Amino acid sequence: MSDEKNFKDLPAGKSISYQHLLFYLEQGREIEFVYKEKEYFISHSLEGRTVWNGQKRISEHFRDNDVSLLESTKIEGRTLADLLKQNEIKITAIF
Template sequence: MDDPRGFEDVPFGKSISYEHFLFYLEQGREIEFVYQAKEYFISRSLEGRAVWDGKTKLGECSGESHQDIVHIIRIDGVSLTDLINQNQIKISTVF
């Protein structure tokens, strides 16, 4: 990926910055990540974005704001924003 901010594809099992995470969402990419040994998935569809725990949808957001999904969705009562900023999630795959 050629980006002036210096964001590169993330190796499996690494944390990334909040800005880097939003960069992927702004590109329209889908993200798999691990939190407390469980894998989660942020999907993208015409209706918006959703966060999944396996086959269970944890929540969804519509509209164009990519920041909404990380601010609104919570895992174990903690927003994705906080989990990202605290390096609590590890990236598995970016599609």
């Protein structure tokens, strides 16, 4: 990510752009977000990144490919990338 200076804030409670979320993922951050009043979590472990809804894993593990995670993981038939681009995800925490 070349535009690091534009992503200094931690936008809890707000929508963020696809590029903004990708920046945080590339930093190794973990993200909590809400979509349609349901909480989700993007974890980062030795197995790779995955998306959770509570205790239920809703994506495969992705190692070193955050774009694939966003482009492949679907919630209610829509990719995370699409939901981000349409500003339908609200960030609740960034770790």
